[in-house]
Amino acid sequence: MNISRRASRLGIFFTALLLVTTLCGNAAAHEGTHGLAHKSGAAKGGDFTLDSLAGPVSLRQFRGKVVVLYFGYTSCPDACPTTLAALGAALKSMASTESARIQPVFITLDPARDDGKHMEEYSRFFYPTMLGLRGSDSRLAKVAKQYGVLYAKQKVDSAANYVVDHSSFLYVIGTDGKLVRSLPYGIPPKDIAVALRAALPQSRP
Amino acid sequence: MKKLMLCTLFVATWSIAALADGAISIADPQVRLVPPGTPNTGVFLVMRNGGDKDVKLIKAESPAAKSVELHTVIEEGGMKKMRPVPSIAIRAKGEAVLKPGDYHVMLIGLNKPLQEGDSVPLTLRFDDGSSQSLQAPVRQIAMPMAAPTAMPMK
Numbered sequence: 001m002n003i004s005r006r007a008s009r010l011g012i013f014f015t016a017l018l019l020v021t022t023l024c025g026n027a028a029a030h031e032g033t034h035g036l037a038h039k040s041g042a043a044k045g046g047d048f049t050l051d052s053l054a055g056p057v058s059l060r061q062f063r064g065k066v067v068v069l070y071f072g073y074t075s076c077p078d079a080c081p082t083t084l085a086a087l088g089a090a091l092k093s094m095a096s097t098e099s100a101r102i103q104p105v106f107i108t109l110d111p112a113r114d115d116g117k118h119m120e121e122y123s124r125f126f127y128p129t130m131l132g133l134r135g136s137d138s139r140l141a142k143v144a145k146q147y148g149v150l151y152a153k154q155k156v157d158s159a160a161n162y163v164v165d166h167s168s169f170l171y172v173i174g175t176d177g178k179l180v181r182s183l184p185y186g187i188p189p190k191d192i193a194v195a196l197r198a199a200l201p202q203s204r205p
Numbered sequence: 206m207k208k209l210m211l212c213t214l215f216v217a218t219w220s221i222a223a224l225a226d227g228a229i230s231i232a233d234p235q236v237r238l239v240p241p242g243t244p245n246t247g248v249f250l251v252m253r254n255g256g257d258k259d260v261k262l263i264k265a266e267s268p269a270a271k272s273v274e275l276h277t278v279i280e281e282g283g284m285k286k287m288r289p290v291p292s293i294a295i296r297a298k299g300e301a302v303l304k305p306g307d308y309h310v311m312l313i314g315l316n317k318p319l320q321e322g323d324s325v326p327l328t329l330r331f332d333d334g335s336s337q338s339l340q341a342p343v344r345q346i347a348m349p350m351a352a353p354t355a356m357p358m359k
Contacts, residue, residue: 075245078278079285081237082305085346118242125240150283158289159272159313160245165284185285186306 043148045179050133053116066199067173073110079168088126090192104130109151228256234341248310254295261292264330271314
């Protein structure tokens with residue numbers, strides 16, 4: 001009787017221990033999440049400098065152009081190629097006089113695996129003038145925070161080793177360098193084109 | 206009446222044909238064309254279950270990649286999260302659609318870069334012991350499946 005009660009207490013103790021361990025494990029897993037406090041609505045945007053294969057690139061360089069920004073990674077299985085293909089299709093659907101005034105930029109959230117050469121190849125595949133940028137973890141974290149991008153490296157039981165969980169928005173930046181709006185995942189190319197066109201200043205006759 | 210009979214005959218013939226093929230049929234397979242040097246890609250298709258029992262896709266195999274896995278994408282905490290899954294269920298008399306942003310077959314570690322127009326051999330194994338072998342063409346996939354409306358900032 002006494003022994004069985006002790007055994008059941010021990011059981012409860014270990015269940016509680018397991019629960020605590022699991023919770024801590026989850027908390028630890030989430031520690032890798034950057035900018036979690038930054039909801040996408042709180043994104044302020046702003047200038048940044050990151051590296052292309054050809055050298056440093058600053059957002060400031062593109063004043064007078066509309067910039068459309070996406071954060072992802074090249075071994076991203078789904079959200080990234082889907083969104084970048086939609087962006088490429090949108091740009092190709094626009095008049096060349098319009099698309100020439102739009103600079104698409106892809107920033108990797110996985111600089112450990114995405115080198116400059118691969119970023120360039122990957123970005124150009126979706127649109128010839130798309131820039132692929134990368135930076136150190138700390139520089140990247142800063143830019144991601146500015147734009148309210150959430151991301152977390154996550155170990156998974158897969159041959160892919162780890163994936164990067166991330167929010168998936170296109171950020172439209174006006175010709176003055178200010179963040180105009182963000183477009184959600186799944187937006188069709190024609191709606192991307194409408195949003196980009198709306199950000200272009202009206203050309204005067 | 207004659208129409209009804211013809212219709213019945215047609216349905217009966219179709220059912221027998223479906224039975225002869227096994228419960229599962231595959232439609233519209235496609236492999237996403239990815240940029241050169243990209244190690245992984247997704248395969249999308251529709252699996253239809255003509256049978257009376259639920260069937261699960263439990264394994265996919267292809268000589269095109271070092272590993273082939275079943276994956277899904279979940280949306281959690283404002284993030285897209287890709288996760289491996291042990292199986293994908295196809296309900297009796299129902300279908301499972303493998304599409305971008307949802308369940309898909311992942312080819313991880315492509316043995317050689319894929320070109321548009323290539324065909325990737327794929328074998329799907331189900332928990333009823335059946336399997337399906339098919340060729341999935343490599344295509345550009347530009348359109349996301351879901352199309353929510355754009356939301357302005359703030």
